[in-house]
Amino acid sequence: MQYMLLIYNDPAQEPAYGTPAFTEMMGGYFAANERMQADGVLRSGEGLQGIETATSLRIKGGKAETMDGPFAETREHLGGYYVIDVPDLDAALTYAALIPSVHYGTIEVRPLMTYNPAG
Amino acid sequence: MTTAVPGSTARTIAVAKELDRVMRADRGRLIAALAAGLRDLSLAEEVLQEAAISALGHWGRTGMPNSPQGWLLQVARRKAIDRLRSAKRGKLQADALAVLAEDEAAPEADAIPDHRLRLIFACCHPALEPKSRVALTLRTVCGLTTPEIARAFLDNETTMGQRLSRAKAKIAAAGIPFAVPEAELWPERLDGVLTAVYLIFTTGYVSAADEPRDLCHEAEYLMRLIDRLRPDEPEIEGALAMMLLTRARRAARIGPDGASRPPAQQDRILWDSARMAEGRAILARAVERRKAGPFQIKAAIADCQMADTGPDWLQIAALYGALWNHEPTPVVALNSAVALAESGQPGRALQWIESLADQLSDYQPWHAARAALLAMTGDHVKAAAAYCHAIATAPGKPEALFLEQRLELLALPKLPLDK
Numbered sequence: 001m002q003y004m005l006l007i008y009n010d011p012a013q014e015p016a017y018g019t020p021a022f023t024e025m026m027g028g029y030f031a032a033n034e035r036m037q038a039d040g041v042l043r044s045g046e047g048l049q050g051i052e053t054a055t056s057l058r059i060k061g062g063k064a065e066t067m068d069g070p071f072a073e074t075r076e077h078l079g080g081y082y083v084i085d086v087p088d089l090d091a092a093l094t095y096a097a098l099i100p101s102v103h104y105g106t107i108e109v110r111p112l113m114t115y116n117p118a119g
Numbered sequence: 120m121t122t123a124v125p126g127s128t129a130r131t132i133a134v135a136k137e138l139d140r141v142m143r144a145d146r147g148r149l150i151a152a153l154a155a156g157l158r159d160l161s162l163a164e165e166v167l168q169e170a171a172i173s174a175l176g177h178w179g180r181t182g183m184p185n186s187p188q189g190w191l192l193q194v195a196r197r198k199a200i201d202r203l204r205s206a207k208r209g210k211l212q213a214d215a216l217a218v219l220a221e222d223e224a225a226p227e228a229d230a231i232p233d234h235r236l237r238l239i240f241a242c243c244h245p246a247l248e249p250k251s252r253v254a255l256t257l258r259t260v261c262g263l264t265t266p267e268i269a270r271a272f273l274d275n276e277t278t279m280g281q282r283l284s285r286a287k288a289k290i291a292a293a294g295i296p297f298a299v300p301e302a303e304l305w306p307e308r309l310d311g312v313l314t315a316v317y318l319i320f321t322t323g324y325v326s327a328a329d330e331p332r333d334l335c336h337e338a339e340y341l342m343r344l345i346d347r348l349r350p351d352e353p354e355i356e357g358a359l360a361m362m363l364l365t366r367a368r369r370a371a372r373i374g375p376d377g378a379s380r381p382p383a384q385q386d387r388i389l390w391d392s393a394r395m396a397e398g399r400a401i402l403a404r405a406v407e408r409r410k411a412g413p414f415q416i417k418a419a420i421a422d423c424q425m426a427d428t429g430p431d432w433l434q435i436a437a438l439y440g441a442l443w444n445h446e447p448t449p450v451v452a453l454n455s456a457v458a459l460a461e462s463g464q465p466g467r468a469l470q471w472i473e474s475l476a477d478q479l480s481d482y483q484p485w486h487a488a489r490a491a492l493l494a495m496t497g498d499h500v501k502a503a504a505a506y507c508h509a510i511a512t513a514p515g516k517p518e519a520l521f522l523e524q525r526l527e528l529l530a531l532p533k534l535p536l537d538k
Contacts, residue, residue, distance in 0.1 A: 001294045088296035089246060090304060111293055 002043065002085045002112040003092040008076040009105035011050065028100030036084060036095060047080035076105050083112065127179075134178045141187045142171060145228075147260045149188060151238035152231055153195055155297045156218035160241075160259060160287040162199060170195035186228045193225035235260060236348040237297040239341070242286075243312040244295045251286040252315045253322075258283055260344075261337045271322060271334055299349075313358040313414055316341045320362055324369065325515060335366055356405035357415030363398030364421040367391040378520035382424040395425065413445040432462035449478040457488050465495040483512045487522060499529040 015021030036042035054070040070077055079101065086092050089109070096107040146167070153163035170191045177190075184190040196219050203212045203219075242255040254272070257263040263271075269279035289295070300308040316338050323334025342359045349355060371385035402418045420438045423431040436458035442451050452475055460468035469492040472485070479485035490505035506526040513519035 003294075088294045088298070089244075090296050090298065090300065092294070094303070109293075 001088065001092075002083060002114075003089075004110050004112060005082040005084065005092070005096050005099065006078060006108040006110065007080045007082075007099060007101045007105065008108060009079040009101050010075045011077070011079075012075075013104045014101075015104075025100045028098075032095075032098040032100070035098060036082065041084045041086050041091075041095065043083040043085055045080070045082035048078060051077050079105070131175075131179050134183070135175060137183060137187065138171060138174050138178065141191070143262065145188050146262045147235055147238070148231065148233060149192055149195070150259050151234035151297075152192055153199065154241070154259075155232075155234040155237050156196075157199055157215045158294075158297060159215070159291045160255075161284070161291065162202065163195075164259075166195040166198040166202070167191065169198050184225070186225060188228040188231055189225040192231060233348065234297065235344060236299055239312055239345065240299055240308060241290060241295055241297045243308075243315045244290070245308070245311055246293055246295055247286050247289060248282075249315070249318075251282055252311070253318050254279060254283055255286045256315055256341070257319065257334075257337060260341060263332055263337070267332050271326065271330065271332065309352070309354060310413075312345065313342075313354065316345070317358060317362070320365075324365065324372075335369065338362060339366065351408070353405040353408040353410045354412040354414050356401050357412060357418045360398045360402035360405065361414055361418035361421050363394045363401065364418060364425065367394035367398065368425070373517045376520070377517060378524055379515075379517035380521065383430050390425070398422070411441070413442060416442045416445070430461070432458050436462050449475050450482070450484075453479060453482075453485055453488060457491075460492050460495060465492055468492055469496055483509055483514065486512065490522070491525065494525070494529060499531055503529055503531055 015025050033042070033045070036045075051070045054068075056067045056069060056071050058065050082095075082099070084092060084095055086095065089111075092109050096102065096109050099107055101107065149167055150160070150163050153167060154160050157163050173194055174187070174191060178184070178187075200216060200219050203216050206212065239256060239260055242259060243252045247255070250272070254268050257268050257271075258265065265280050265283060266276050268274075268283075269276045272279070274282075319334050319341070320338035323330070323336070323338060326334065339359075339362055342355070342362055346352075346355050346359050367390050368382060368385060370391070371387070371389035372379060374380045374384075374386075398418070399422060402415065402422060405415050405418075416438055420435055420442075423435045423438065436455065439451060439455035439458050443455065453472065456468040456471040456475075459471070469489075472489050472492055475485065486505050486509035490502050490509055493499070493502035493505055503526060506522055506529075510519050510522045510526070513522060
């Protein structure tokens, strides 16, 4: 099964750039990537730029509304994701626990929708 | 045979009775065997139900098969294969088909692998809501019906039915495994399972005696099953021992006047000595394994409550201290404080209880304990107020009655001076 691991973070809770804790976090991400690749489960994964770079769009009554900032006004924001292919939820949770942000924020684990190629 | 022969009605009834017996005794095991391969509880339940309906017709014509359980399993598997083939869904279904195709022969009853532990871990998975875990375990492993579960948890049937469907759908969609967890996840997941079973037990313990399905009985059945499927595990033994020791006191829990009674004031003649002895023996075996855990500690506390000369409060206080290391919760602190008071330090205990006010002021036992400690330390006016609050929010009539009796024992001034 394919799962997306959505990484939600509160930037204020993350270690600051240049601190030893930051280096440790980056090392943790590197190790998690290596492990997912070595185990052959990693399908894709990206980090997102900060919410100050986000632009939200909705079309209402045919009229585009473009706004500065992310969609939801919450403390934790989507900061990146992985897509992995593993046998079950327990395996997905085990990989989710390797993502360093699990200590600062929340990792949401969601199965991808499977489309039936036969229609 | 085309014409009805005398006795065919009798045979149909006999077959229906036998089918009912097999389904009652082995439904959990058959569901577990099917679900482990299908990874879909709803489908497992549906195909087993269809197999049972087929059995009525077949067994009536051809007589009982050698292994009714094996027959049901085989027919249910074939029905699952038919459904999966016609649905032609994703990879999961293809995997399930491959598993099903492997074992097409009807196994002897003894040869059906017992996958109930896997089923229990799936039902009690932390990705499900706590209440759904309990309901699903009762439905699939114990075979309770949806109305029976709804009644036990004071829910309406529709709500409970929806809760069960949602949980089964999540197991299938989220890929919750039908597996005994790996060592890494074991302690957390086992605790989840034992907590769910214990919740079934406590729900039964406080419910009326005339409930059609006794949840204490179901919980004990489950805990014994888990202990048998995973022997020599000290926390499972601890949970079983706690349950047996607590259940041993059940007949004495409420006195002849209808008021609940704490263990110290119970009529010991009513304690179930066989369950006590078994509980103590299992606890002793668990403790010898030298891997302490919260359920073993709670069993030891239940044991100390039942010491020959009355509750051993010093030991109970020490055990709550040990429990705190595993579960640093305000409820454990409250129980610690009560044990401290009973072992001779009510003043210190009262201070401790007052310090928990912010966390526990919505928790009825906190008010009851505070009332008792205020009475113990001589502040009867404040104790009366606390008793009144505890009575108003008591979980049931026996508990309220007990507290009213305690309230009457207070020496209240005839004309309380203004304060």
